[in-house]
Amino acid sequence: MDWSAIFLTIRLALVVCAVLLVVGTPIALWLSFTRWRWKFFVESIVALPLVLPPTVLGFYVLVAMGSNSPIGRWYQSLTGHGLPFTFEGLAIASVIYSLPFAVQPMAAAFSQVDRNLINASSILGASRIRTFLRVVLPLSVGGVVTGFVLSFAHTLGEFGVVLMVGGNIPGVTRTVSIAIYDHVQALDYTGANHMALLLMAFSFVTLSITYSLNRRIWAVWPMHR
């Protein structure tokens, strides 16, 4: 069992989820409440990772981070090293890749909150932030939890983007899915099986817990009750 890969993967998933909560929540809020006519444009960009092959996404992220791009150069001047093939670079790519998995359930939950409740909160003198914390968020907890869990599980299992942006550096960018690939390449099916089973069991348990906690919101299957 490759424990360093497992811990690295969990660390990556936690970091990505934390960043997505901070970045994804405002995007989801904005998407739920804006009346801007070009909103669909932003929606498409956010949803792009759902349909793009991870290699395409990974390729462009790699190019954008590289030392030939302004972003890459700026980061290098700031920290002294480049983004590609580092944990930070991998985290950034994973955030972009998992963005729709966090934003969509949250946006769906936010837009289901009765507008009159939000209006009532404003009329009672509450600021936007207070309205969000006291009314919108408590009534969308299911969507936020779903977004968090889905992006966590999605980051755990990603492969293409990691390979493109992170490479395969043990302890830095070598995640479980890469490790499995390595085991198979080395014809170590037992090793691959252990890691794969672990990943599958973990994903299954996480999803089961989420769905059992909030059956009403954002289920993959049509609702039964």
Add this chain to the structure above:
Amino acid sequence: MASGNSAIRDGGLSVRIEYRTSNSFALEAEFEASAGFTMILGPSGGGKTTILNCIAGLTRPDTGRIALGARVLFDSDARIDMPVAERRLGYVFQNLALFPHLTVAQNVQYGIAKMPAVQRRARMMTMLESFRIAHLIARKPGEISGGERQRVALARSIVTNPAAILLDEPLVALDNATRSKILDDLRAWNAAHGIPILYVTHSPQEAFALGERVLVLESGRILAQGMPHDVLATPRHETIAQVVGFENVFDATVRSIAETQGTMLCQLDGSATRLEVPLGHAETGKRVRIAIRAGDIIVADERPHGLSARNSFPGRVLSMRREGVRVVVMIDAGGAPFEVHLTPGAIDALRIEDGKEVWLVIKTYSCNLVEPSAR
């Protein structure tokens, strides 16, 4: 406008709104509302809720000016558009919008969160007690009855000490008894506070029974406004009659009461005609106002007999005019003018013409009491 200045001095509401939506609906309204109930009456889609939303800041008028006392909430010329949260209004939505995840106590305290905890709790309890819902404090909106929810919603808006209250058909789902109890409580509260209360309704009875002022709104325009009596006495403008629902409105005096029958006999002013009407909150000798729809009056060409209808009396046709598929007939009954709507077929069958003697037949329950409540 003279009344405008006085409304502003005593914390009244002064509203001038022009608002247009893309799908050809246009609202143009100008009115003043001083302390007490101002009823906004009209059919749905007439712009009643839009007016409330403009005042609350949820909808932005194209042009106009909205002021509450000395505070300007909105002024398109001066580019003032005060944020919703700063307007200090109470607004009870038609669907109430109670926070479903919060208890009654948390709902009512929502708008006074900045107060110190002890004071906040005391204030909430006072409010809950005056609305008789103190026993519900730990329940959630889903666990209490419709009438109780209305009370919680009212308490929640009022506890903040708003400068005006907006009510959008808040009591429409309630039975009459519950409704009048809640309104009595609200009236009692406002006796001490004296702020403007705008009350939207599509029920003429409710509007004329409760309002100190009535504003009749249709298709985005104010057709009439003023004291209930003045609005009802507005020249018989076709649309007002339709919106208000009654073409015939009479002032009358109660002559006798038949408690066991559930009726009372009223004499119309300036006429010998007496009408039997449903029993209301009135004693013998008290003044009432009776409203009758023109379509509810039956005309006969001889003295009718064998009818269940309790009111039948003679009259003389004053005039007739054709309006589309119906004929509007004015009939004088002992000094009281009645407007009656008949079909052209009925006119022919009864050979009705100017000066003809006829009998009018009106059921007791077609006579509606719209007395303004005693103040």
